[in-house]
Amino acid sequence: MQFTLQTRHKKCEVHVGQLSSLIRLLMPSNRCIFVTDDNVFKIYKDFFIDKETIVVDNGEANKTLQTVHEVYNQLMKMGADRKSFLIGMGGGVITDLAGFVASTFMRGLRFGFISTTLLGQIDAVIGGKNGVNVNQFKNIAGTINQPDFIINDPSFFKTLPEKEFANGTAELIKHYLIADAAGFEWFKGNFHLFTIRDPEFMANLIYHHNKLKAGIVETDETELGIRKILNFGHTIGHAIERETKLPHGFAIAQGMVLAAKISRLLGFTDNHTVMEVIAIIERCKLPSYSDLPIESIISSLGADKKKAGNKIDFVYLESIGKAGIHTMSLDELEKIVKQIFK
Numbered sequence: 272m273q274f275t276l277q278t279r280h281k282k283c284e285v286h287v288g289q290l291s292s293l294i295r296l297l298m299p300s301n302r303c304i305f306v307t308d309d310n311v312f313k314i315y316k317d318f319f320i321d322k323e324t325i326v327v328d329n330g331e332a333n334k335t336l337q338t339v340h341e342v343y344n345q346l347m348k349m350g351a352d353r354k355s356f357l358i359g360m361g362g363g364v365i366t367d368l369a370g371f372v373a374s375t376f377m378r379g380l381r382f383g384f385i386s387t388t389l390l391g392q393i394d395a396v397i398g399g400k401n402g403v404n405v406n407q408f409k410n411i412a413g414t415i416n417q418p419d420f421i422i423n424d425p426s427f428f429k430t431l432p433e434k435e436f437a438n439g440t441a442e443l444i445k446h447y448l449i450a451d452a453a454g455f456e457w458f459k460g461n462f463h464l465f466t467i468r469d470p471e472f473m474a475n476l477i478y479h480h481n482k483l484k485a486g487i488v489e490t491d492e493t494e495l496g497i498r499k500i501l502n503f504g505h506t507i508g509h510a511i512e513r514e515t516k517l518p519h520g521f522a523i524a525q526g527m528v529l530a531a532k533i534s535r536l537l538g539f540t541d542n543h544t545v546m547e548v549i550a551i552i553e554r555c556k557l558p559s560y561s562d563l564p565i566e567s568i569i570s571s572l573g574a575d576k577k578k579a580g581n582k583i584d585f586v587y588l589e590s591i592g593k594a595g596i597h598t599m600s601l602d603e604l605e606k607i608v609k610q611i612f613k
């Protein structure tokens with residue numbers, strides 16, 4: 272399955288299928304250099320045997336400018352030049368990092384992604400946002416630049432730990448909630464196939480989500496409008512993530528429930544929608560409530576204030592499959608969060 276993501280400046284070929292056959296088709300004749308993490312390198316060592324590869328330590332803590340610097344150094348040592356082609360192969364940390372390195376090394380190399388996690392395939396590789404964290408803040412240094420190709424092979428899920436699968440699940444629920452009521456019903460109706468990671472079902476699911484996110488990105492690549500709805504549950508979710516060090520998906524799941532409850536208190540949605548959100552999150556074995564003290568959430572939202580000023584674009588839910596943006600002050604948001612925790 273394949274489609275072209277077309278933005279103003281660039282075309283990106285998105286493929287869902289078997290890596291072994293696709294890589295032969297897509298790998299350019301230029302010198303190709305792979306960037307991956309130590310986990311993926313170890314698990315898929317046979318794949319890397321005949322490939323020039325830069326290996327970095329796995330995990331979010333390594334999505335930093337220091338790792339970018341290390342990769343630049345390695346590229347220079349290898350004698351990479353402007354014609355070299357970079358391929359990021361791994362989860363979202365690696366594709367975000369590799370995209371940033373490729374966009375900046377020698378003023379820009381061409382690049383491609385091979386995504387190996389559910390979160391990566393559903394979300395991180397689509398849309399051209401590349402970048403790294405600075406201090407505790409996510410994706411502060413970054414670019415928007417599309418790769419030449421993306422390969423999403425669902426057979427990578429065979430080795431993906433449950434916790435990592437759950438991280439991706441939270442993002443796919445988000446897509447249904449904000450933009451896809453029909454997909455939501457299809458997902459619920461085929462839930463068993465999802466839990467066993469059925470390869471054919473997963474391929475269809477990934478393709479569907481890639482088309483959905485691509486549609487949003489094509490309309491608003493630089494997030495001036497509609498693309499903002501992809502942040503549903505993330506303002507509070509990131510605050511919870513920072514305070515608890517919970518896995519991203521678990522924090523976002525709680526953030527989405529809180530965002531739904533806030534939407535109800537603001538009068539945008541009804542109780543039935545909130546209950547639907549809670550039900551799907553619990554069915555996916557993600558946490559639907561946070562036992563974090565309200566003070567911690569508030570103080571973490573306060574950290575956002577220092578970074579982004581007092582105004583935020585809060586993404587509210589109207590009904591399943593329909594979201595909107597309400598600009599409000601963080602003070603107002605804090606007040607409503609307090610009301611929920613009363």
Ligand SMILES: NC(=O)c1ccc[n+]([C@@H]2O[C@H](COP(=O)([O-])OP(=O)(O)OC[C@H]3O[C@@H](n4cnc5c(N)ncnc54)[C@H](O)[C@@H]3O)[C@@H](O)[C@H]2O)c1
Nearest residue numbers: 310329330362363364387388390391394395400427430431
């Ligand atoms: N660019 C975007 O638009 C966008 C969107 C969403 C998320 N992200 C970013 O994505 C990152 C999270 O991505 P992630 O959840 O994929 O995390 P990750 O890249 O850290 O991968 C999670 C873990 O799984 C391991 N792993 C990867 N593939 C595996 C496989 N097939 N089998 C076994 N283990 C495997 C990795 O080594 C790592 O330890 C965050 O930094 C987030 O900011 C970016």
